[in-house]
Amino acid sequence: MTGPDxxxxxxxxxxxxxxxxxxxxxxxxxxxxVGGIILFGTALVVVGSSLVDGVDAGMRRSIQGSLGGHxxxxxxxxxxxxxxxxxxxxxxxxxxxEDFSRLARTLRSVPDVKAIVPMAIDVATIAMGxxxxxxxxxxxxxxxxxxxxxxxxxxxxxxGSGEEYRAHRAQVRRMVSLLADELSQARRIxxxxxxxxxxxxxxxxxxxRARSEAFWAAFDRDPLGSLExxxxxxxxxxxxxxxxxxxxxxxxxxxxxxxxxxxxxxxxSPVPRGARxxxxxxxxxxxxxxxxxxxxxxxxxxxxxxxxxxxxxxxxVYGFVQFKGLERTDLAGLMNLMDLATWRRLYGYPTPEQAxxxxxxxxxxxxxxxxxxxxxxxxxxxxxxxxxxxGRAAPLGGYLPDGGRGGRSQGALDEVYxxxxxxxxxxxxxxxxxxxxxxxxxxxRAIEEACRRDGLPIKAVSWRExxxxxxxxxxxxxxxxxxxxxxxxxxxxxxxxxxxxxATLNRVKEIxxxxxxxxxxxFVLLMVLLETMAVGLVFGVAGAALGGGIxxxxxAAGGIPATNGDLYFxxxxxxxxxxxxxxxxxxxxxxxxxxxxxxxxxxxxxATRVAPVVAMQSDD
Amino acid sequence: xxVIVSAExxxxxxxxxxxKVRALRGVSLDLRRGQFLSIAGPSGSGxxxxxxxxxxxxxxxxxxVRIDGRDTxxxxxxxxxxxxxxxxxxxxxxxxxxxxxxxxxNVEFPLLLQGGLTRAERRKRVEMLxxxxxxxxxxxxxxxxxxxxxxxxxxIARALVTRPPLVLADEPTAxxxxxxxxxxxxxxxxxxxxxxTTFLFSTHDPTVMSHASAVIHVADGRLVEPExxxxxxAMTGG
Numbered sequence: 001m002t003g004p005d006x007x008x009x010x011x012x013x014x015x016x017x018x019x020x021x022x023x024x025x026x027x028x029x030x031x032x033x034v035g036g037i038i039l040f041g042t043a044l045v046v047v048g049s050s051l052v053d054g055v056d057a058g059m060r061r062s063i064q065g066s067l068g069g070h071x072x073x074x075x076x077x078x079x080x081x082x083x084x085x086x087x088x089x090x091x092x093x094x095x096x097x098e099d100f101s102r103l104a105r106t107l108r109s110v111p112d113v114k115a116i117v118p119m120a121i122d123v124a125t126i127a128m129g130x131x132x133x134x135x136x137x138x139x140x141x142x143x144x145x146x147x148x149x150x151x152x153x154x155x156x157x158x159x160g161s162g163e164e165y166r167a168h169r170a171q172v173r174r175m176v177s178l179l180a181d182e183l184s185q186a187r188r189i190x191x192x193x194x195x196x197x198x199x200x201x202x203x204x205x206x207x208x209r210a211r212s213e214a215f216w217a218a219f220d221r222d223p224l225g226s227l228e229x230x231x232x233x234x235x236x237x238x239x240x241x242x243x244x245x246x247x248x249x250x251x252x253x254x255x256x257x258x259x260x261x262x263x264x265x266x267x268x269s270p271v272p273r274g275a276r277x278x279x280x281x282x283x284x285x286x287x288x289x290x291x292x293x294x295x296x297x298x299x300x301x302x303x304x305x306x307x308x309x310x311x312x313x314x315x316x317v318y319g320f321v322q323f324k325g326l327e328r329t330d331l332a333g334l335m336n337l338m339d340l341a342t343w344r345r346l347y348g349y350p351t352p353e354q355a356x357x358x359x360x361x362x363x364x365x366x367x368x369x370x371x372x373x374x375x376x377x378x379x380x381x382x383x384x385x386x387x388x389x390x391g392r393a394a395p396l397g398g399y400l401p402d403g404g405r406g407g408r409s410q411g412a413l414d415e416v417y418x419x420x421x422x423x424x425x426x427x428x429x430x431x432x433x434x435x436x437x438x439x440x441x442x443x444x445r446a447i448e449e450a451c452r453r454d455g456l457p458i459k460a461v462s463w464r465e466x467x468x469x470x471x472x473x474x475x476x477x478x479x480x481x482x483x484x485x486x487x488x489x490x491x492x493x494x495x496x497x498x499x500x501x502x503a504t505l506n507r508v509k510e511i512x513x514x515x516x517x518x519x520x521x522x523f524v525l526l527m528v529l530l531e532t533m534a535v536g537l538v539f540g541v542a543g544a545a546l547g548g549g550i551x552x553x554x555x556a557a558g559g560i561p562a563t564n565g566d567l568y569f570x571x572x573x574x575x576x577x578x579x580x581x582x583x584x585x586x587x588x589x590x591x592x593x594x595x596x597x598x599x600x601x602x603x604x605x606x607a608t609r610v611a612p613v614v615a616m617q618s619d620d
Numbered sequence: 621x622x623v624i625v626s627a628e629x630x631x632x633x634x635x636x637x638x639x640k641v642r643a644l645r646g647v648s649l650d651l652r653r654g655q656f657l658s659i660a661g662p663s664g665s666g667x668x669x670x671x672x673x674x675x676x677x678x679x680x681x682x683x684x685v686r687i688d689g690r691d692t693x694x695x696x697x698x699x700x701x702x703x704x705x706x707x708x709x710x711x712x713x714x715x716x717x718x719x720x721x722x723x724x725x726n727v728e729f730p731l732l733l734q735g736g737l738t739r740a741e742r743r744k745r746v747e748m749l750x751x752x753x754x755x756x757x758x759x760x761x762x763x764x765x766x767x768x769x770x771x772x773x774x775x776i777a778r779a780l781v782t783r784p785p786l787v788l789a790d791e792p793t794a795x796x797x798x799x800x801x802x803x804x805x806x807x808x809x810x811x812x813x814x815x816x817t818t819f820l821f822s823t824h825d826p827t828v829m830s831h832a833s834a835v836i837h838v839a840d841g842r843l844v845e846p847e848x849x850x851x852x853x854a855m856t857g858g
Binding site: 009011012014015018019022023025026509510513514515516517518519520521523611612613615616 | 668671672675677678697698701702704705706710712713714716718719720721725729730732733734735778790
């Protein structure tokens with residue numbers, strides 16, 4: 001393009017802009033109607049997208065900072081997709097990753113990977129004692145605290161201990177009385193079965209004793225002995241208790257605390273390195289467990305193990321936790337954190353040491369696999385059926401876990417696992433923390449490539465995808481916002497189009513004159529387009545400024561308060577502060593200019609079809 | 621003098637629904653450079669149609685119109701527009717000024733479409749023409765602030781600003797009183813004498829007609845002079 005061409009182009013652009021600006025002022029009513037719609041639409045886009053961006057940022061903080069990390073990895077052969085906050089049909093069915101240390105080695109070779117936190121998210125139940133058991137347990141704790149003699153002056157120095165003891169003692173006495181009434185009534189209205197009567201034949205006498213003045217008068221002299229009587233003779237007569245559902249994340253608690261620094265221990269202490277233990281969410285302890293579980297308690301977790309049979313394991317509650325900024329949310333408040341060894345024990349996944357030990361026992365015993373059809377012959381020889389030698393029953397306690405006390409894994413509360421033991425075992429998924437959070441898509445590709453190279457069937461997903469339906473909230477909010485925008489701008493498009501068509505028809509003579517004088521069709525097209533786009537630009541900028549002002553005001557007023565726990569999570573705190581970003585403003589202006597151009601296209605094409613001969617027609 | 625416009629057996633039909641109206645029925649004429657001509661005839665005689673064809677804002681049904689030697693039948697719509705921009709100036713019955721532009725901007729407009737001149741050159745030419753039509757002091761005014769006669773003078777300045785060899789005026793005095801109309805015709809005639817620009821204007825006003833150096837009479841779509849082309853040439857001494 002030559003200099004004069006450029007100059008001519010600029011001159012034509014100048015006259016177009018001049019005509020456009022003059023026409024805008026001349027047609028004030030039309031400009032104001034069209035401009036008003038554009039202003040409102042732009043302000044809405046800016047405010048709406050700022051709110052959604054605010055929620056997006058809040059959720060990003062909540063999810064990345066509490067559980068999700070930047071990327072999650074899990075076995076690609078899993079039946080379901082990973083859903084950190086649970087799926088529509090409950091917990092997703094994930095294929096266990098047999099050896100986390102191997103996966104970690106591969107992940108650490110990927111650039112940008114800063115930390116890897118092994119995880120297994122699952123649901124168990126806490127077996128709760130009956131209310132009577134709990135009351136007795138509290139009374140026993142008081143007695144222990146007062147060194148076994150609460151009324152002998154040993155509690156007097158610790159303020160409150162004596163009062164608590166008396167209150168709990170009175171509560172137990174009341175419960176004994178209520179239990180006696182309940183049993184008496186039950187006996188009256190129902191014939192007692194043989195089995196039942198066998199179990200309760202002593203109960204009237206025991207109950208009478210427990211209700212007697214003499215028993216309670218002597219209680220303080222031998223509280224432990226009295227408690228033993230109540231626990232052995234009276235507590236079995238009470239019913240109730242039940243269980244509490246518990247959703248938890250089993251993880252390497254040390255690595256977790258390091259990776260998610262929003263974790264706060266409100267009461268108690270961290271689980272010691274390598275020890276088995278659980279940190280209950282503060283909200284869970286208060287609202288679900290109703291304060292029936294205390295720091296220092298040992299709780300019994302029950303869950304169906306891999307074999308399908310119920311399994312249970314005892315674990316100590318080391319503390320109550322919450323995530324900074326997510327104190328009131330239910331979604332993050334479910335964060336009960338447990339060590340991996342307990343989870344593996346609960347679900348029957350052996351540690352590498354246990355697996356090696358089992359293999360050793362098999363080798364020592366000469367165990368080998370036999371086919372089903374030849375099993376009898378292999379086991380008993382050809383003369384199967386003849387009694388060769390009578391065996392002697394021997395206890396299996398030395399071989400079975402925890403001395404073979406059925407399904408409950410009572411012992412090993414104080415066992416300590418090495419870091420190697422924690423790493424070299426089964427997990428279900430792992431959170432990956434990146435050095436540069438902006439590189440999530442590239443790192444996902446790099447992780448999958450590295451895993452493919454190392455023969456690991458691993459799927460890597462972003463924190464948003466890993467969050468399941470929760471993570472899609474922002475996407476949904478955006479879809480709703482854009483849907484509303486689409487409707488609004490579709491209406492605006494029709495209105496602007498009509499107004500511009502009317503304005504074009506009113507200017508047929510002027511356009512014909514320009515054409516007669518030598519204006520090309522392109523000039524006319526640009527003139528009409530530019531006029532509408534100028535309105536779009538002027539009112540779009542004004543709308544963006546208005547939207548920006550609203551966003552600023554909302555922010556200055558402290559944001560939109562979270563009225564429930566879910567909003568607390570989505571806002572990542574007590575209020576939503578909209579985020580006014582360049583993308584919101586720029587996006588709004590691009591949309592507005594696009595809509596303006598689109599709505600002016602038909603009238604502009606109409607204008608190009610105005611023949612120059614129109615200029616010669618008289619006004620009559 | 622060379623021929624600026626040549627029409628050869630030109631016809632023009634208009635379709636009005638089922639009816640077809642023949643506005644021109646085989647018109648032939650030559651216009652030479654520097655002439656000051658009037659097309660005269662009653663309403664509906666075809667004079668505006670003839671002007672439209674010569675002004676390249678319409679195309680003939682048959683026959684040929686040549687402007688400065690270029691056959692308009694062979695030109696694309698874009699080329700016709702360029703031809704109008706560089707060869708023809710228009711003065712309209714209703715002035716047709718762009719209402720949102722000042723007088724200065726109205727006159728400058730065709731120069732901006734043409735391109736090629738610097739701002740200073742444009743300014744010089746526009747101011748010279750506005751001065752020539754007696755509106756130098758009103759350059760910043762809007763058309764709505766002027767009388768009909770003043771507006772038509774602006775239109776004359778606008779038609780002449782690109783220095784076209786041909787200016788077409790369709791009933792330029794129709795919306796003016798007789799005194800103003802006469803002044804406008806005098807102004808056009810001055811421009812014709814000064815620059816040698818060919819003027820062709822339609823009118824049915826005998827007073828206005830009398831100012832023309834030659835008159836082309838049109839009736840029922842035909843030139844009614846016995847020998848239109850030669851008579852026009854003869855009358856103008858061409």
